[in-house]
Amino acid sequence: MTVKNFIEILxxxxxxxxxxxxxxNTKAWTLLKGILFILGFFLFAAVLQLDTILWLLEKCSVIAVTAILIIFQPELRRALEQLGSQDVFGRFFQTETVTEDEEFSKKTIHELVRASFEMGKARTGALMVLERENSLMDIERTGIAVDGIVTSQLLINIFEHNTPLHDGAVVIRGNRVSAATCYLPLSENMTINKALGTRHRAAVGISESTDSVTIVVSEETGRVSAAIGGSLRILSSEEELANFLQIQMLGPETRRTGRLRDIWKRKRIR
Incomplete structure (x- = not known):
């Protein structure tokens, strides 16, 4: 083991x-899991000596490399731009830690619930995306950075009519509003109620491609809904929304409570 080997390992x-x-931090994470699944299937076929499947996979591998470059083209370009514009050595020695004060908390739930139902009473439309495991940095880049602590006053001011940031969605990471006026992908699910507008379709769209939780306040009816896992459901009271957010955002131990799960199923929007 020489100094040269040690430097190479580093x-x-x-x-x-x-x-x-x-x-x-990109959508490539979801695609990577698909690629790993294919590689696992390739290994499975190699162990069992499935010659026909191995031959097909070998012939498709050349096309797959080109396809990956095309699929990842926006992310690769963005990564190269960031590499050229940032201090690489500074990032190497930078340590990124998340303090307890920055984590999603019951206080954040309280502020979200209060803001949602106050905006519902005033018929103010709102779209709030809560990040969980899947990164929403690609969505953040479509909006304007805010980086403010989640409070009901801040959220109400953002979505107030005729304000510069009211159009689009806000992204919430931990207890902070990361960005506003963000654009979300629209769902192509044809079974969604046709009476629902673009705001609700966008909430379902982001929940289909990530594990995020999205709170929607209808401008027409003032109704508060939540989208998760490609489905949209009504939460008709502050207690229901608070319990739902606690179950989804504060760890697996709270997911065992069954009362809200039953409410969640009954309230699904057809």
Whole structure:
């Protein structure tokens, strides 16, 4: 083990770490899991010596490399731009930690619930996306950075009519509003109620591609709904919304409560 080998290990480790961070912070993370599944299937076929399947996979591999480059083209371009514009050595020594004060908390739930139903009473439309495991940095880049602590006053002011930030969605990471006026992908699900507008279709769209939780306040009816896992459901009271957010955002131990789960199923919008 020489100094040269040690330097090479450090460089390779750093490069692999940055690649994984890049995958995690983009939509490429979901695609990567699909690629890993295909590689696992390839290994399974190799162990069982399934010659026909191995031959097909080998012939498709050349096309797959080109397809990956095309699919990842926006992310690759953005990664190269960031590499050229940022201080690489500064990032190497930077330590990123999340303090307890920055984590999603019951106080954040209280502020979200209060803001949602106050905007509902005033018929103010709102769209709030809560980040969980899947990164929403791609969505953030479509909006304007805010980086403010979640409070009901801040959210109400953002979505107030005729204000510069009211159009679009806000992204919430932990207890902070990361960005506003963000654009969300619209769902192509044809079974969604046709009476629902673009705001609700956008909430379902982001819930289909990520594990996020999205709160929607209808401008027409003042009704508060939540989208998760590609489905949209009504939460008709502050207690229901608070319990739902606690179940979805504050860890697996709260997911065992069954009362809200039954309410959640009954309130689904057809």
């Amino acid at each position: 460089i390779i480790s750093y490069v692999l770490y940055q690649i994984l961070v890049w995958f995690k």
